[in-house]
Amino acid sequence: MQATPSHPLIAVIGHPNEGKSSVLSTLTEDDTVVVNDYPGETTHCQYFPVVIGGETILELVDTPGFQNPQNILQWMQQQGSTDDALLAAFLAEFANQAGYEHDCELMQPLVKGAALIYVVDCSRPLLPVDEAEMEILRLINKPRMAIINFKDDDRDYFEDWTQAFRRHFNVIREFNAHKARFQERIALLETLKAIQQSWEPAINRAIDAFNDDWQNRREDAVLAITEYLTYALRLSVGRTFSDESKRREAEAKAVADYQQKIAQYEQKLFKRIRHLYHHTVFDLELADHSVLREDLFSETTWDVLGLTKKQLTIAATGMGAGLGVTLDMATGGLSHGLFAAAGALFAGGSAYFKGAELTRVKLKALPLGGTKIVVGPNQNPQFPVVLLDRALLYLNEIANHAHGNRSGDSPDLTDQSVLRHVDSSLQKQLLKYAHKITKSGYGELEENQQKLNQVIASVIGS
Ligand SMILES: Nc1nc2c(ncn2[C@@H]2O[C@H](COP(=O)(O)OP(=O)(O)O)[C@@H](O)[C@H]2O)c(=O)[nH]1
Ligand SMILES: [Mg+2]
Structure with missing residues (x-):
């Protein structure tokens, strides 16, 4: 089931309303990405290629939020498998189950070889569903990083979040979807090299293309x-x-x-x-x-x-x-x-x-x-x-x-x-x-x- 995309493909995953679409829109400089004030409106994955000079240099995928993270985690923990095998087993099991449409849909880019960015708004408290989502992603074990998108300035819960991230992600980065400028976008791309080393040349090319385009x-x-x-x-x-x-x-x-x-x-x-x-x-x-x-x-x-x-x-x-x-x-x-x-x-x-x-x-x-x-x-x-x-x-x-x-x-x-x-x-x-x-x-x-x-x-x- 493991496909290899010709350019870096990155799924933006997370709970509804945490700022996934906003992060994606800012990173791709695409203001056609739908940003919603109300949670749960994205039901299908949408692909947003970044094209510079006629070439797709990078592609990001907007995904629906998880619907049943705790049930899914429970099921996964009973499987005794991890990585691609677990992903395949999950899709085989839940593909036709009512109420799991979004959960299955959001996994599709991962089947196509995408890495993932997990977006959370760390100005709210950490909940058990968040732990479940992060653990699911750890078990599937795709190249991944956590992005902290503070929707407001409240940092009271930040320590809880940081500890939870450390258990599930190697790379954690703050990125504000509303404020990030060119240099911060480039810095985030630099970080992506650390999660999927085989993409390093492609990401370097993307960064060069971004810099040239900016100039x-x-x-x-x-x-x-x-x-x-x-x-x-x-x-x-x-x-x-x-x-x-x-x-x-x-x-x-x-x-x-x-x-x-x-x-x-x-x-x-x-x-x-x-x-x-x-x-x-x-x-x-x-x-x-x-x-x-x-x-x-x-x-x-x-x-x-x-x-x-x-x-x-x-x-x-x-x-x-x-x-x-x-x-x-x-x-x-x-x-x-x-x-x-x-x-x-x-x-x-x-x-x-x-x-x-x-x-x-x-x-x-x-x-x-x-x-x-x-x-x-x-x-x-x-x-x-x-x-x-x-x-x-x-x-x-x-x-x-x-x-x-x-x-x-x-x-x-x-x-x-x-x-x-x-x-x-x-x-x-x-x-x-x-x-x-x-x-x-x-x-x-x-x-x-x-x-x-x-x-x-x-x-x-x-
Ligand atoms: N103030 C602020 N609001 C944000 C930020 N990121 C997202 N939002 C708001 O949060 C809501 C949900 O954002 P969206 O990107 O659609 O979340 P998604 O459901 O995860 O895709 C929208 O009203 C956004 O304007 C941020 O960095 N700062
Ligand atoms: Mg969205």
Whole structure:
């Protein structure tokens, strides 16, 4: 009955509602795995291959919970056999017994040569059924490890659990299905090598593939962010109006249109990032206090993100008139989000920034009558910093969000600005290339984009 799978096959086994599906979802980065608030809903094994570059490098199996562990253990203890012989005898005996469907089903992957991960929530007391389940698995004697998934922080029962694990498993590891990040997933894979040594080369290949894939995703994300910044920095929006009485309305519409276009592109970017990180089904909710819940052009966004006035002054030093200190037109008529917020930021700041152009609003007389008002490109040096800060915050959030965590609460986002904490030379380069992109003719655009791309990659790597 012993089959040998061509790649590591691992059954995730345990009591209903302990977090099996959540662990599996997080490990495979698959948010199609059904996670249930109520126990006992999984009735059949479901196979979740991890495919990278077209190759299945690993496969995990979600299994139903045990139904009758104590009866089964009693029966097994009377058999006088262990290992594969015991597994075969059990299936022969119970295959057609009503009420044992889940018990038989969960053993199926083991027949196919799977190793097993036994998942328990150690924040609850150890019960006799748990001992029975662990003893059944010990008797069947497949390569196995215990995974401790604390559903809450209660550690009162941990010692009892640890002792019970020692009797039944050689390898025990803590893994939080809601919080685990990339490095913790890799660490768990490393541990799997210890339970099934013949899989070591395959697991090493899987780890390499995971690492490469992780790197590729970052590169793709950085490229996508550079494209977005390029679009936003170069964007301008025009509106025509026939006489002076219509000017304010035209201006307001142009500003609204300008802001909406950037906000829409940002949403497109966020979706792309979600897909890169395999968050495709579950609609992830941002933490309550995340600044990402604020509109891109809200005052809060402009207060919390971007560089401090001092940092901005230092980063912009030497850029001189390049910053756009010349005004085509006073921006006083524009009271909408971005312009008002940016104005507030600079008010009372250095004399240098007081005169800085917040955005370019040009008026052009049209040959056939009427006037065109043009909003953008925005040359406020804080503009690319705020946009990039939001994109990096989102990337961080997504890259670290465990796929098994469906409750929407997410890692702490209190330290909101990423860019305030990077080296000032990077801040300076960011401003420099953002500014060049705003101004570039098509001939030099690509080169400046590549530079900006490098700056963003360094920020992420720093
Ligand atoms: N807070 C918290 N809840 C968890 C964790 N793991 C699982 N849960 C929750 O426990 C419930 C059962 O999880 P599920 O993975 O479906 O358990 P299964 O029946 O063993 O597959 C779900 O409501 C999960 O959101 C965890 O690490 N932390
Ligand atoms: Mg489940």
